[in-house]
Amino acid sequence: MKLKKNIAVSENGFLFDPHSGESYSLNKTAQLIVKLISEGKTEVEIMNSIMKKYDVESSALQRYLDDFIMMLHQMNLLEKEDN
Amino acid sequence: MKKLKFERPVINHINAGVPDKFGRGTTIQAISDIEDIAVEDFLSQYGSPLYVISEKIIRDTYREALSAFKTRYPKVQFAWSYKTNYLNAVCKIFHQEGSWAEVVSGFEYEKAIANGVPGSKIIFNGPDKSKEDLKRAIENGSLIHIDHFDELYDIMNIAPKTGKKAKVAIRVNMDAGIYPHWDRFGFNYENGEAWTAINKIMPNTDMELIGLHTHIGTYIMTPTAYAIAVSKLAALAVRIKIKYDYHLKYLDLGGGFASKNTLKGAYLPGSDTCPSFDDYAKAITDALNNSDIQYDHMPTLFLETGRALIDDAGYLLGTVLANKRLLDGRRSLIIDIGVNNLFTSFWYEHQIVPTKIKQRDTEDTTIYGPLCMNIDIIRAAVQFPLLEKGDQVVIKRIGAYNMTQWLQFITYRPKVVLIDLDGKTHVIRENETHESMNALDKIPDHLKEIQL
Amino acid sequence: MKKLKLTIAVTGLNNTDNPGPGIPVIRGIRDSKEIEARIIGLAYENLEPGIYMPQMLDKTYMIPYPSSGIEAYMERIEEIHKKDPINLIIPNLDAELYTFMKAEPRLKELGIRTFVPTLEQFEERHKANLETYGKKYGIKVPKSMILTGHHDIQKIQDEFEYPVLVKGKFYDAYIAYNPEQVVNHYNKITAKWGLPIIIQEFIKGTEVNVVALGDGKGNTVAAVPMRKLFITDKGKAWSGITLADEEMIRITNHLISKTKWRGGMELEMIKTNKNEYYMIEINPRIPAWVYLAVGAGQNIPEALVKLAMGEKVKPFETYKVGKMFIRYSWDLLGNIDEFEQLSIFGEIEK
Known part of the structure; x- marks a missing residue:
């Protein structure tokens, strides 16, 4: 899982995609996940890192994370993965 | 170390034109309880979905409306519009408050009689009255509001056989300066049809013309339209006095007051634009007081307000069945309330809220009902907080028409619960069951056996 | 002379090819020698050009659309007012006026003033009521008729000579030369705005306009007549010139004294070859071309x-005739961080 080039989230939770010219707003949790993705973390590492810090069960988090990553794909913010 | 409260990750596209949040989060206010009873408790005790009706709101609204009129005009009589909500308990509350009954079919007429309304306090409206209906209404001394000439002739024939004088009014339709102009009910004012009908009734010894009725439309936002209607009915009343030296006993202005629900396509929400009872009362009573009707013979003002008296008192409670992403990434929420239980969702943007808000983020959401039908949409697009399966929702202002126009489809209709003035709950209509649904079905002998 | 020190909030910053009056109103206030204003922009969309224009606004706040309801709208105004106390709001868009008129008592309680027409003044001048309005106030208006269904179209020829104007309740107007064209326009307009459709007598002549200000007691404080010289494909003035026309001023004074109009207004009239004036529309707010009036000597x-x-204002008596305005477009440059600031926090300091 890799973010497209030149994509970064500001401290305010504002994400500008220079490829498409689109802008997005992210809440704190979403900002953290995007940061972890940009650091090259795997899904499992992201899950562990969030569960260490926040009060959330892994099954629920898995659901939210799947949904969120699907949205990142939908918004074309992630590199296409070769299966 | 204590862990931090978790919030679901949310990413929203920022539209170049329209800002949807700017850091403010949702303005939707959760409704966790209704008159101090938790929504959760309602649903666990009575099942989901569930209709809840507040007796207090009904009585308060009724009294507010009555006082808006009574303080301006002493002779006022409300008649409860059965078709708006004819659950017996609801009708009885209105009757306890002093409302007569306004019915539009033999079925509603039977309901009113069974609810203990004296025949002479039933107003019988509508284009569909059978000869049997008319005979019974004449015998009971009910007020028959004649819709068309065929009905007028029916009454001329039936009344002599009952040995009683039929008490009648005619329904008048007119140009009250609003659109659409309803010309399919009653006799037209402008083209003289109403006057012709009056001239057939007045000399007839088997009929007594007691009043005049009009119903100018539905969800009327301009009170002045009622003032125009009053002045036209009053003009007819004065003309009757001149020609027949006869005073009418009442003018019935029908219903049509708007509720605070927002019509689809309206720019401003209904809660901002809906006129108050005072606005309607002022327009109507000013027009009456300023009319040429003789001061000593001012008629009673009848009102058949339905929607505006009951809409606010009804709630529909339900449960989230699932979350789904649509093809374009939009969130969709499936709840157990379908359009069959919320018929009014075809013309209102109903206000739907969760029972609790866990985080302030919202997403553009489509809210679907549970029916296997594409038209089953409760809200097509609404900025909505993120809910999960099992979370509960409340839809406000559903008291009018939903419990009469509801459709039985693919599952049983739910219970209706009333909260009384002491905060006690009562089931006022049971949910359907396999037995009650099957009770009317009949199977011919040759279809009884099947073998698969 | 001591200057009036005020914080004034202004809407209608959409200085696009169909401009809102916000920026021209602000220019008038900035030009004033009697007012020292801190000007707050209230914006609905984060790309309203006025937000980004230099020297216009001191600060901009995003606000929700009036369609979100008075509660949400007022909650946001109160939130802004707490941070940044406002003395006066000048709403400049038709769609907001109803909300501001309804919210007037609440705003007053907060110490925020407005100067808008009353609900009655606002309602009775609606397009569909124009004929009644004309009769009530003794002004000439085109004959009109309401269509509520296709079946009414045949009735047009009994009362009108073609061509006629086919108008929607709020927006859109087309000329039709025969019943077939009426059907066409009828379908187009009802699909967009619903019923009713208004059929209006087509008055041949020149369209002329007045920007005016009524004090709410029947006095005309300002009135400047103008003729559009060039019109965009959206029917908006791209250029105009002030006229010496006493009859237009007389009609304006008459209407304001009869209605006791409060606030800014724009009167749209047709002047025929026989020098008759027909009122075709009354807009209940200052128009976007108001800066022409400022330039002509009446700072409305x-x-x-x-x-x-609540200050005393001496009515303007003269204006320069032959003053012109020419609109032009200009590409402002901005940076994504301004857009970010506005989108995430809903406010931006200039």
Whole structure:
């Protein structure tokens, strides 16, 4: 899982995609996940890192994370993965 | 170390034109309880979905409306519009408050009689009255509001056989300066049809013309339209006095007051634009007081307000069945309330809220009902907080028409619960069951056996 | 002379090819020698050009659309007012007026003034009521008729000579030369705006306009007549010139004294070859071309501010004839961080 080039989230939770010219707003949790993705973390590492810090069960988090990553794909913010 | 409260990750596209949040989060206010009873408790005790009706709101609204009129005009009589909500308990509350009954079919007429309304306090409206209906209404001394000439002739024939004088009014339709102009009910004012009908009734010894009725439309936002209607009915009343030296006993202005629900396509929400009872009362009573009707013979003002008296008192409670992403990434929420239980969702943007808000983020959401039908949409697009399966929702202002126009489809209709003035709950209509649904079905002998 | 020190909030910053009056109103206030204003922009969309224009606004706040309801709308105004106390709001868009008229008592309680027409003044001048309005106030208006269904179209020829104007309740107007064209326009307009459709007598002549200000007591404080010289494909003035026309001023004074109009207004009239004037529309707010009036010697925004603040205002008596305005477009440059600031926090300091 890799973010497209030149994509970064500001401290305010504002994400500008220079490829498409689109802008997005992210809440704190979403900002953290995007940061972890940009650091090259795997899904499992992201899950562990969030569960260490926040009060959330892994099954629920898995659901939210799947949904969120699907949205990142939908918004074309992630590199296409070769299966 | 204590862990931090978790919030679901949310990413929203920022539209170049329209800002949807700017850091403010949702303005939707959760409704966790209704008159101090938790929504959760309602649903666990009575099942989901569930209709809840507040007796207090009904009585308060009724009294507010009555006082808006009574303080301006002493002779006022409300008649409860059965078709708006004819659950017996609801009708009885209105009757306890002093409302007569306004019915539009033999079925509603039977309901009113069974609810203990004296025949002479039933107003019988509508284009569909059978000869049997008319005979019974004449015998009971009910007020028959004649819709068309065929009905007028029916009454001329039936009344002599009952040995009683039929008490009648005619329904008048007119140009009250609003659109659409309803010309399919009653006799037209402008083209003289109403006057012709009056001239057939007045000399007839088997009929007594007691009043005049009009119903100018539905969800009327301009009170002045009622003032125009009053002045036209009053003009007819004065003309009757001149020609027949006869005073009418009442003018019935029908219903049509708007509720605070927002019509689809309206720019401003209904809660901002809906006129108050005072606005309607002022327009109507000013027009009456300023009319040429003789001061000593001012008629009673009848009102058949339905929607505006009951809409606010009804709630529909339900449960989230699932979350789904649509093809374009939009969130969709499936709840157990379908359009069959919320018929009014075809013309209102109903206000739907969760029972609790866990985080302030919202997403553009489509809210679907549970029916296997594409038209089953409760809200097509609404900025909505993120809910999960099992979370509960409340839809406000559903008291009018939903419990009469509801459709039985693919599952049983739910219970209706009333909260009384002491905060006690009562089931006022049971949910359907396999037995009650099957009770009317009949199977011919040759279809009884099947073998698969 | 001591200057009036005020914080004034202004809407209608959409200075696009169909411009809102916000920026011209602000220019009038900025030009004033009597008012020292801190000007707050209230914006609905984060790309309203006025937000980004230099020297216009001191600060901008995003606000929700009036369609979100008075509660949500007022909650946001109160939130802004707490941070940044406002003396006066000048709403400049048709769609907001109803909300501001309804919210007037609440705003007053907060110490925020407005200077808008009353609900009655606002409602009775609606397009569909024009004929009644004309009769009530003794002004000439085109004959009109309401269509509520296709079956009414045949009735047009009994009352009108073609061509006629086919109008929607709020927007859109087309000329039709025969019943077939009426059907066409009828379908187009009802699909967009619903019923009713208004059929209006087509008056041949020149369209002329007046920007005016009423003090709410029947006095005309300002009135400047103008003729559009060039019109965009959206029917908006791209250029105009002030006229010496006493009849237009007389009609304006007459209407304001009869209606006791409060606030800014724009009168749209047709002047025929026989020098008759027909009122075709009354807009209940200052128009976007108001800066022409400022340039011609009647600073209407300044006068409106003073009236709202309860100051005495001497009515303007003259204006320069032959003053022109020519609109032009200009590409402002901005950076994504301004857009970010506005989108995430809903406010931006200039």
